[in-house]
Amino acid sequence: MSALLSDPVFWSSLALKIAITVSITVAASVLVERSGPFIGALIASLPTAGGAALIILAMEHTPAFIAQSMIGSMVVDAVCAVYALTYAALAQRHGLLVSLCGAMAVWFAGALGSRLIGRTANTALLFDIVVFSITILAARRFLGDGKIKPHVDLTGRDVVWRMAVVTLCVLIVTGLSTSIGSYFSGVFAFFPVAMSSFFIILHTRLGGPAAASVAAHVQAPLVGLFLSLYAVHHLAEPIGVWWSYGVGLAIGISWNGALWLWKRQRTPGAQQA
Numbered sequence: 001m002s003a004l005l006s007d008p009v010f011w012s013s014l015a016l017k018i019a020i021t022v023s024i025t026v027a028a029s030v031l032v033e034r035s036g037p038f039i040g041a042l043i044a045s046l047p048t049a050g051g052a053a054l055i056i057l058a059m060e061h062t063p064a065f066i067a068q069s070m071i072g073s074m075v076v077d078a079v080c081a082v083y084a085l086t087y088a089a090l091a092q093r094h095g096l097l098v099s100l101c102g103a104m105a106v107w108f109a110g111a112l113g114s115r116l117i118g119r120t121a122n123t124a125l126l127f128d129i130v131v132f133s134i135t136i137l138a139a140r141r142f143l144g145d146g147k148i149k150p151h152v153d154l155t156g157r158d159v160v161w162r163m164a165v166v167t168l169c170v171l172i173v174t175g176l177s178t179s180i181g182s183y184f185s186g187v188f189a190f191f192p193v194a195m196s197s198f199f200i201i202l203h204t205r206l207g208g209p210a211a212a213s214v215a216a217h218v219q220a221p222l223v224g225l226f227l228s229l230y231a232v233h234h235l236a237e238p239i240g241v242w243w244s245y246g247v248g249l250a251i252g253i254s255w256n257g258a259l260w261l262w263k264r265q266r267t268p269g270a271q272q273a
Contacts, residue, residue: 042256053189063236065182070233072186074124077226078131079110085135088142088215091208111187121233128226135219142216224255
């Protein structure tokens with residue numbers, strides 16, 4: 001261990017991982033907070049912090065490890081949907097602390113219990129179908145279309161504390177990925193650090209309903225994230241991890257693009273009605 005800590009290559013690699021993760025997460029968060037709830041949810045559902053964590057895992061593990069870790073990521077994607085729905089429900093009447101802590105408790109319970117479900121990619125697929133069928137319908141009451149316009153100005157303090165939290169997550173993923181195995185590496189790669197930071201800023205600046213609106217809108221876009229992870233699971237070994245990441249990212253962006261086009265087509269008709 002002491003030899004590793006004195007190795008300049010180790011520290012250079014760690015600094016690079018932190019820089020990549022912080023850059024992706026902070027840039028995405030700025031876009032979310034300057035958009036409406038629907039566009040913000042499309043951005044929030046993309047693999048920002050999670051994708052950066054997967055880059056870290058790819059630097060240190062084999063394609064077989066990455067493929068197996070995707071099972072954990074697929075299951076916890078549905079857990080993130082339940083986390084967002086729980087937050088949206090609590091934020092209607094409660095403050096930030098109660099809303100966020102309640103949602104986090106649900107996430108940790110779901111993440112730790114998910115191993116009972118995520119034994120294969122097919123069981124993860126079935127689990128996600130069931131969960132998203134429920135959360136997408138349940139979240140409709142919290143959408144707040146046309147009433148809430150989340151737009152805030154990001155301060156230097158916001159950027160600093162977010163960088164600190166993301167850096168801590170990088171250190172945890174880097175340090176524990178070997179000891180906790182492929183499944184839970186995939187699970188904790190998608191710990192909702194970026195999504196939580198969006199909720200914190202929106203809740204404190206604009207109130208619970210504004211943050212809840214983004215949380216409610218994120219349900220359908222998270223389906224695209226599942227499809228991306230499912231593709232990586234099946235392609236990481238046949239075509240290589242980096243190519244599989246590219247395919248997965250293209251699937252997620254295409255899904256969100258289709259949702260955006262669908263939303264845009266529906267809006268004029270709704271306004272005329």
